[in-house]
């Protein structure tokens with residue numbers, strides 16, 4: 001789904017305390033950045049909300065998936081997941097596989113599904129947690145080795161022939177829809193689909209339909225219509241029914257505090273949040289940043305300058321972790337009161353640009369446990385996508401220094417914080433550490449997670465229309481690892 005990412009309007013204030021710094025950082029832009037697509041899980045007041053779950057039940061080929069797609073299109077919101085019950089077909093043993101190949105396995109009975117896994121997955125997704133969803137292959141009656149990672153949504157659409165089969169499952173559904181279609185229409189559609197898309201021959205498809213599909217429809221599916229809030233005869237062809245359904249869903253969405261019209265955080269950026277701490281400016285810091293911003297700085301000098309800034313930054317960040325007062329005995333036997341870090345510290349780098357900060361942190365904090373999160377921005381949607389995590393075991397008891405080279409929109413950091421919270425880390429025990437932040441990125445993170453401490457060596461005021469920090473220092477990962485020619489390219 002495509003959507004507008006940035007709108008530009010009036011003035012935002014400038015930052016920076018040192019004149020030298022301002023000369024470099026302040027751009028006389030007259031604009032405020034509005035961010036379309038606020039982070040999921042939050043209502044317009046910034047309170048965490050469970051997703052709205054729409055369950056769609058109906059016979060095979062009744063048009064459930066088609067209805068789901070139309071709801072998504074008409075709703076026009078950014079964070080929607082479509083979960084199909086088909087993903088939760090049980091893995092068959094060799095004997096069952098042989099039966100399936102002869103069209104003698106009953107895929108329409110509730111026992112064919114891993115309902116426990118389905119309930120767990122839908123429940124977690126509704127709470128905004130990450131889930132791994134199996135991918136099902138109808139031609140081989142098996143799960144593929146790949147899984148799809150789904151992560152957080154304001155709206156979840158769940159569809160399946162037995163979507164209302166268990167009370168625990170129905171309890172997760174905020175809106176229950178039943179799609180009704182004549183038996184002969186469904187049979188005709190199914191035969192076309194089974195032979196064209198699911199690798200079946202006509203005779204086998206008819207055998208399966210008469211032996212299992214139709215009897216199960218009569219026994220389990222058709223009677224489940226009584227659980228529905230809305231029954232739509234004819235699916236998407238029923239435009240009056242669809243309009244009523246979409247109106248009903250929109251109401252449910254707004255009742256949760258989500259905003260359909262805006263779906264936007266209005267960041268006027270007049271003042272920085274209290275949770276944000278910028279390193280005090282100094283001529284030394286400005287000169288190092290100047291080297292980093294200069295597109296003519298070669299690889300060696302870029303690495304050297306950025307590592308020096310990183311050392312200063314980590315030193316600064318460590319003053320925001322909690323310390324206890326302790327008494328120690330000195331060599332003359334007298335005691336003195338000092339400080340010791342309260343909790344175990346853990347460093348978590350957002351890969352890849354956060355990795356150099358991780359190395360500096362390891363050099364500076366003895367035996368620190370470290371972890372990594374692989375989050376990348378999808379170039380077509382502009383949304384961060386979460387791929388991989390490796391986190392130390394005791395992370396929930398620790399203060400976590402979350403490391404990324406820069407914070408532009410803040411979306412990757414927001415996703416990373418969400419992962420840490422899912423692993424039991426308390427919001428107030430997270431310190432987000434970055435070399436360069438945009439005002440908008442800081443405001444977005446602070447809006448979503450006001451208790452997270454945000455520490456940056458530098459703050460830039462603006463983002464360009466591609467959401468790169470202005471003036472920025474180019475793509476940090478490319479410049480630090482030398483993966484892109486620097487000279488002749490304009491820094492982004």
Ligand SMILES: Nc1ncnc2c1ncn2[C@@H]1O[C@H](COP(=O)(O)OP(=O)(O)O)[C@@H](O)[C@H]1O
Nearest residue numbers: 059060061062063064065066189234235236237
């Ligand atoms: N209202 C409709 N009119 C005509 N064809 C439809 C309609 N709804 C769905 N279809 C078609 O019927 C087939 C099955 O629809 P689908 O939504 O996949 O059903 P289900 O998810 O219930 O199995 C698809 O080829 C789809 O394009």
Ligand SMILES: Nc1ccn([C@@H]2O[C@H](COP(=O)(O)O)[C@@H](O)[C@H]2O)c(=O)n1
Nearest residue numbers: 059060061086107108138141160161213
């Ligand atoms: N290996 C399988 C698994 C399921 N089916 C049939 O799929 C139908 C459910 O999917 P819909 O898209 O129609 O909702 C169900 O009726 C099963 O008979 C199958 O043929 N092979």
